Amino acid sequence: MTRLPAPAPAPLPLSRRAVLGGIAAGGALLAAPALAQRALPHVVVIGAGPGGATAARALARAAGAPRVTLVEANADTITCFFSNLYLGGLVPLEHLRHGHDRLAATPGLRLVHDRATAIDRDARRVVLAGGEMLDYDRLVLSPGIDFVPGSVPGWSESDAALMPHSYKSGDQVALLMQQVQAMPQGGTVAIVTPPAPYRCPPAPYERAAMIARTLRRVNPTAKILILDPKDHFTKQVLFEEGWGRHADGMIDWIGPEFGGAAVELRPDRMELLVEGEVQRVDVCNVIPAQRAGVLAQLAGLTAADGWVPVRAESMQAQADPAIWVLGDAADAGAMPKGAFAAHAQAYVAVDAILADLAGTAPHPPFYESACWSCLAKGDSVKLASSFAPHDGRIEQTATSISQPAEDAATRRATYDEAFSWYHTITAEMFG
Known part of the structure; x- marks a missing residue:
């Protein structure tokens, strides 16, 4: 297999750098102070996965942050990513289970454990199964996947x-x-x-x-x-x-x-x-064929293929500029559907939302993705790519991939890097 030029930033530090003011989230933090000059708008985020939880915490922690409500149906999360390692006996199930106490304790963030059942886009309102109605100024939708009925x-x-x-x-x-x-x-x-x-x-x-x-x-x-x-x-x-x-x-x-x-x-x-x-x-x-989570379908955001078309520069839904769609549900061009990709998209969306609310221009988006695959204990391989908007689509700009017959030390370093990434992304999601 050929090796193409690797992305300039290493995938592991990106999310940490973004939180502290780097390329992705740093622009969002700079866009936020103007929000403090008027009544705080309300941003509702649905779904506490790698996209939604990351976006909610980043929005709440931004300078002059809007009011943020995060809606998540489950009381805790067992991550899909890394779950294969449980099947291989490499991690216990509890390693994958994350409570939401620290997430709920994020200053400026209200966590609601309930299921969103409908979105009224004209009224800008989310309806919850428990009866609560949440009016929003901007909405972040990260509903994950559903299966295509009859596909198997x-x-x-x-x-x-x-x-x-x-x-x-x-x-x-x-x-x-x-x-x-x-x-x-x-x-x-x-x-x-x-x-x-x-x-x-x-x-x-x-x-x-x-x-x-x-x-x-x-x-x-x-x-x-x-x-x-x-x-x-x-x-x-x-x-x-x-x-x-x-x-x-x-x-x-x-x-x-x-x-x-x-x-x-x-x-x-x-x-x-x-x-x-x-x-x-x-x-x-x-493992059946898949499409965007049902809430995206009910909101009328999906295309004929079942996924949500988004604007390449911001992750805004093409059907509604007040809604941002992250992660697996989005048709994000060349970006794969995965936790790292959703995490990176969250920071682009946060920058765009804060700029939109403040009436300023967002920073140029920076997208990347990385995926580690475990072959055995101490033997993992990795595919990493960076992406940028081009002609209305998110296109791949560079990629690197592990090579066959790599030495044991290289594979062990890749294996250890995967665990470090898991610790980093879950800390940024859940606190």
Whole structure:
């Protein structure tokens, strides 16, 4: 694989630098003082993920900050990012669980544990399931993903107790781990992967590596089948090299040429039909096709493809300049859907919102993304990119990627960097 020029800033320090006044958030802090000269506007943020929680805390901590209300349905968060490492036995589940006490204690931020059920864009009002109505001057929407109904024939979310998706925050990842550990010796795990675009493109393949790590300890004759509708996937050379080194032939990838795009499920029988041929499995992880979270759909912000088009320079929804959409729900051009990307988008949005409220010009946006994938303990690979607006779209400007056959010290440094990043981003999200 070729190595392109790496982004000038290192991905790990960016979020820290942004909080302290760097390229992304620093501009937002400079834009804010004019807000103190008049009655404080109200910014409502929906969703306490990498986009929403980061934006809410940055807005609340800005000089002359607006009033900020953060709406989050869950009492705590089990992060989707890093959850594969739990499946590999590298981190306990509690490492992924984050309470919201410190988030709620952020000065200037009101946290409401409730579910937003509707957005009245004409009235600029958010309706909550508990009956409260929140009027807003600006709205930040970070609703994550929902699944496309019927995208995997024979499976619906009502079948997730039998065939878990484990692709949203919550306890599904614990259920998948229980099923993997309880399967019979020599059994089969199937992973049904989604078509692009979807949350965290490398995640299904890292998941296979991590499940294999667990099975090698408790069930070394088991098999893992990856059923894939795509004819290639991100970091494919690195993953296949890692599977060969660490999984002892346990993992088989089945692309569309051999039936990976023609899969039907029978959850009650734990069966897959692959081009009409029955395949009995013991565990089936189903990752369906995806679209923006339902609230974005109800608000009329999504395009025909199910994602929210945004303005490349600010993350504003193209359908409504009073709404900013962050993270997986947004059609952010070349940016992948992932935690790092959502985190970077949050700082661009904060700068734009504060400038908008103050009547000043925002600073030039700076976007970047990085994704670490774990192949085994002490062996991780990384893809990092930077992005900029171009002709109305967010386009990639530079990228770097781990190389095959890297030495053990390099891979160990990448592995350790991933843990450092996780600590940094969760501290910035939750306090």
